[in-house]
Amino acid sequence: MIKKIEISKNLRKLPPYLFAEIDRQKKELREAKISYIDLSIGDPDIFAPENIITELHAAALIKENQKYALDQGKYELRKAIADWCHDRFNVTLNENTEIIPLIGSKEGLVHLPLAFVNRGDYAIIPNPGYPGYRGAAIFAGAKTYELPLLEKNNFLPDLKKIPLTVRNKAKIIYVNYPNNPTTAVAPAYFLETLVNFCLKYGIILAYDNAYSEIYFERIPKSILEIKGAREIAIEFHSFSKTFCMTGFRIGWACGAENLIKGLLKVKTNIDSGIFGAIQQAGVAALTKEGSYTTRIRAIIKERRDFFAHKLLEKGFPKVYADSTFYIWAKLPPNFTSSIDFSKYLIQEKKIVATPGIGFGKYGEGFIRFALTVEKEILEKAIALF
Ligand SMILES: Cc1ncc(COP(=O)(O)O)c(C=O)c1O
Incomplete structure (x- = not known):
């Protein structure tokens, strides 16, 4: 009989990587051919500066860059x-x-x-x-x-x-x-x-x-x-x-x-x-690309101002949005579990957001929205609440 190979004790101590679990839920939606709004991961939708893509192309052709x-x-x-x-x-x-x-x-x-x-x-x-x-x-x-x-x-x-x-x-x-x-x-x-x-x-x-x-x-x-x-x-x-x-x-x-x-x-x-x-x-x-970050900030700020304001209007008791492209929102009064709330968002609204507890137990009571989609999509999301 072949001896079973176990994963290490260290690896066993780790919870499933938060975003891997969210990916799994998104995959389920895709497989069921259900479209959804993804506000879960901090992966910006905005293109990297065009100049750097040109630079990347040119540099890839140089032999020296193809070496270790x-x-x-x-x-x-x-x-x-x-x-x-x-x-x-x-x-x-x-x-x-x-x-x-x-x-x-x-x-x-x-x-x-x-x-x-x-x-x-x-x-x-x-x-x-x-x-x-x-x-x-x-x-x-x-x-x-x-x-x-x-x-x-x-x-x-x-x-x-x-x-x-x-x-x-x-x-x-x-x-x-x-x-x-x-x-x-x-x-x-x-x-x-x-x-x-x-x-x-x-x-x-x-x-x-x-x-x-x-x-x-x-x-x-x-x-x-x-x-x-x-x-x-x-x-x-x-x-x-x-x-x-x-x-x-x-x-x-x-x-x-x-x-x-x-x-x-x-x-x-x-x-x-x-x-x-x-x-x-x-x-x-x-x-x-000195001016690129100024442009990005303006785009994210417009999204933040809109989404944070609307969440408050929709009854979220408190919304934090001081920096980054996230919104850290306190759960609506009828929810105490961030997992329950994120499941509700997926099942009822087809919106994927990250439950606060996924960042640790002191994140319970909050949900994280990533503003990494265009404002029009945020408008659609808000209309669903
Ligand atoms: C707080 C924080 N640190 C580090 C990273 C890792 O970023 P990267 O490895 O893409 O530079 C992230 C990515 O989401 C992050 O949120």
Whole structure:
């Protein structure tokens, strides 16, 4: 008899990936030939800048780009990242030691703990939060400590509530502002408290700034602008959201030299760099598409203003939409379970949205709508409520 092959204990600890479950539900609708409005995933409908597609075509024809890429990425790309960070945040980075291009920011976020976390160390993760952090912690053998992001605290964590035993055994904390899913933007005083906390307890600050450019009223900061952060923080950026390049798979990490070095060592053992033509597309985006993000913000803002306002009119008690292309809405009064509400939306309205609990237990009571469809489609969705 053939011995049954079991999946690993680590993998068993992971819940099904949130979006995989939503994909399954969408597949069911498609198979039943039922059309639906998809407001579930943060994958922008807006085209990436045309210039970068031209650049991608041209670069793909160059033999050098068809070879294995350097793990550390092209110098030209690292330089473009350094210049962009300088223009945007007034942060000066050394392109050789403080920047590393990634195959999407998720790749770096998930690989980072493998460089620094030992079995039994704590990884502190936000709840509700982007599901990738949990996987990252578990693959590295860490214990997770869930940091609640509560409405009453403006969805900022209360660091004082982290028990001393956890602080002393924590190796890494994931923090994400502009925040998915709550849309909160972090004020400077919180970032200062956070950096001081990490410095005091020697905790790596993995700052996920994937939505740094999707803002409206308040302009998000880089954690690297905060005094002391350069010693302890590594910040993650994504071309996916900034330039609507989700499928290209490109992002970067920047920050403390030793953290970049550790991540590079892990990556050297796992991947073999980013396709050269995609790196050149990234250079084109950063150096030639300064006005693109302004345009994207205007489009998302128009959608947000419309949808947030209408949801309130339709009886949603509270709607958060301060940044990102999401709306974090409190469930209507007759619902207490976000799963029940999302099932109701699918079955009765043919609208797919993400139940808050999918981001962690403190997401219960909320539903997330992604504004990644045209306004006309949002109008149709609203008419269905
Ligand atoms: C908070 C957050 N971080 C990181 C990512 C990963 O982005 P990417 O890997 O496409 O750069 C996402 C994607 O949805 C996200 O929402």
